Amino acid sequence: MEWELAAILALGLLVWFWYDSMRSHEHALAAAERACERDGLQFLDGAAACVALRPARNEAGQVTLRRTYRFEFSDDRYHRRAGTITLLGSEVEALELEPFLLQ
Numbered sequence: 001m002e003w004e005l006a007a008i009l010a011l012g013l014l015v016w017f018w019y020d021s022m023r024s025h026e027h028a029l030a031a032a033e034r035a036c037e038r039d040g041l042q043f044l045d046g047a048a049a050c051v052a053l054r055p056a057r058n059e060a061g062q063v064t065l066r067r068t069y070r071f072e073f074s075d076d077r078y079h080r081r082a083g084t085i086t087l088l089g090s091e092v093e094a095l096e097l098e099p100f101l102l103q
Helices: 002-038
Strands: 049-057 063-074 081-088 091-097
Touching (some): 002 081
């Protein structure tokens, strides 16, 4: 009976993690698109890859996950440049763009 409860809890935790990861990925994509649009850049591939995941505390002191996503953009349609977005929970904590040409 105990292992069944542990299996159900583990499955529930896995489902929560999957759902939270998908939601965070959508937030990262939207933030990357907004940043590129704001600066007149082309958001490439419509994708962002999670490159770091670690626990952290938010402003309220609660433990949450800090995720860093990497994406690519172009300033001149010929060169790929990198950008990163760091989310703390579902909030954008930092957005960094590799130096690019101003148009």
